[in-house]
Amino acid sequence: MHRLVVTIALIGMMIGITPSQAFAQVPVQSGRIVFSTQADWQRGTRTDVQIITNADGELRLERGATRGTFVSEPIALTTTLNAAGVVWHADVPPGTTLTLELRGGPAPDQPGPWQPLTAGELRARSTPDAFAIEGVRPLPSDTRVLQFRATFSTTVPNASPILSDVSISYFDTSAGPPRAINAVPAVGGPATLTVPPKLFPRTSWAGGNPRAYRGPREAPQGIVLHQIGADALDDSLPFLRALAVYHEQTLGLNDTVYHYIIGRDGAIFEGRSGGPTASVAELSGGAAVHIALIGEGAPPAAQFDALRALLAWLCDAYRLEPSGQRVITLNGSSVVGPTIAAHSDLAPSAGDPSNALRDALPQIRQSVSAAMVRSRWFFAEGNPRDYEERLAVLNPGSEPATVRFIIVRQPGVEVIRETTVAPGARANLVINQVFNDTSDAPAIVESNAPIIAERFMNFGADLSLQPGVAHPSRVWYFAEGSTEGDKRTFLVLFNPQSEPVGARVLLITNDGTTFVYPPFDSEPVVLLPRQRTVIVMGDLLPNASFGMRVTASQPIVAERTMIFGPGSTLTSGGMHISPGMTELSREWHFAEGTTAPPFRMSLLVLNPNGDRANVTVRFLTPDGTSLARRYAIPPLARLSIDVNDVVPELGVATTIIADRPVAAERALYWRNDAAGTAGPGVMAPAYSWRFADGRTGGDYQQYLLISNPSRSQARIDVAFILADGSRASRSLVMPAGSRYTMAVHELFPDQTIISATVRATQPVVVERSIYAGPPAATTNRGGETSPGVPGD
Structure with missing residues (x-):
């Protein structure tokens, strides 16, 4: 008769490994049913199938039969089970088939449906010449009876498949965690x-x-x-435990x-x-x-x-x-x-x-x-209630990009818009046309292809146009910040994580005075998941100018918004917005800069180190000449350079070289300080720069500022995408160590949006300046300068 072996043990004991190695350290009931001898095969019903004496008992078709079956008697077990795995030896010549099935139920008269047993790729280590199903077959949790069936068929005269033996391993893995809890992000x-x-x-x-x-x-x-x-x-969990036991115990895998x-x-x-x-x-x-x-x-x-x-x-x-x-x-x-x-x-x-x-x-x-997300851009600032706001995306690749705009409106649910951007094309989303009932709307733009994303905001009296933040960070630096006079500074912190994040701010003044918020003996600021928090710097350090360092327990996005000018309001004063710097550097480059009336230019250099920083500032002119100045910055202090006193009435590019890593920004103010822009430089020149947005229509003027700090001349090619999607280009040659200004509004006027890609034969630095209103200082409504996105 068939042999029945029942074992009740821990898996570690059953397969001869220590409990710490065992897959499941919970009680598992298991057993094995073997059909291999003539006596075993007698315990069943045969139709056109015979028992032959080879190897002490095998099954094959009766002579002359083309189809036959063997059905075992119902096998009663002493315990319930929920899964079974099967290993067998068989010879199946061409033109013949052997189909194996198993079923189980609570009683012989309640057998359940037949389940196919298909040979997989896995083999038992102890019998590598045997077939095996790859995973266990699930059975009703109240199963106490098993039954096995084999179907033989042939299309070749006098040929037959042969079934030598069958080993059925069955498992009760109902013990163990009743449900899976505490899912965690995948790691790898x-x-x-x-x-x-x-x-x-x-x-x-x-x-x-x-x-x-x-x-x-x-x-x-x-x-x-x-x-x-x-x-x-x-119920997946008992099945998974049975699968693991079958692989490890029955098949002998590790x-x-x-x-x-x-x-x-x-x-x-x-x-x-x-x-x-x-x-x-x-x-x-x-x-x-x-x-x-x-x-x-x-x-x-x-x-x-x-x-x-x-x-x-x-x-x-x-x-x-x-x-x-x-x-x-x-x-x-x-x-x-x-x-x-x-x-x-x-x-x-x-x-x-x-x-x-x-x-x-x-x-x-x-x-x-x-x-897949191959590109993601974050914008901490966003206010479609009070301002014109749009997000612009440029697809520089050769394949279409699926772009998803996620507006994290507060309060309310996130708003998602999706579009496909053709290769080399652009897409825009005007946030005001989606909703305009909140002033609190950070945004995330993501795509399955590399893209460039920028945010345009028109405040009425001023404007902002900046690329997004490509990588959240636990540390952020700002060299510019002020609460003096009519200046108001706001730190906008966006937490893109799914968990709360703690943050602190270190303020560093020109004379080395520091201020920590919140103090270290207090809990940090809690940034709620997928929300932004605005810190009013005037409440912390009034009537002061300073740099800032933000540290967070998890990566966040940090931007600085400054309002200034008469009344410090958006209708009469100016505003500029800028992301911080996630790294310090010994080298900073600025392509834009001017001290020509009505502009006033400052360089802000923050030394957050515990030692003095020595810096050299070199100003590059359009004809290739340069002027250098050297400065020493005490530890935990900020340097403010009034460039108008150094190079009066001149357009310049700037390079800052330091003997230790520092953070650097350039600030430009005009219209009696009622308009301005400020933002960080770039740490290195690059061969290509991209700008997703721009505007020359109406009363907007746009410039591309190009600095060639290398010792060789550079050929510059600029490719534009105009508002109607058509393309245009311009080229020039720049001397070594020179600066060039391209008036885009004169080349391509009346463009409601215009994108640009700058490529050079030498590494260069490229920034875009855009101004609203006629050029006259008394009527200009403000503007913004920002670097492009480097690299291919």
């Missing part, structure tokens, strides 16, 4: 713009302590999709082979220890991440969404192109296969995934590419 690879999906760690569904991975590692070159379980599986398992409800579970780089020698695919979806047909919406999020993050983290190809070694030969592949693409004999999932792969790859 370098930091990504694509948000890591949340998953349930092994301890949340397997119990016990985390287990360490000490095996080989490989950076993933691809991703392989599997399907396991059944569509009707409602761990489950799947890095991640995704439930039908979209829950993502951590599988194999060690993360995505943990090697899997037992499956085809080389260095790959193996993801198993629970189910047998097309993934439901929740599971599809979870798979897309996981794939998008993995592709971003390991620089994989979702629709790309890779070279894979299969059976000793190199073949080209898809980066995201079905298991059966790599192992043709594998029985998974389903045709429905295979057919969905083109859509999956496309949706993953669209979900």
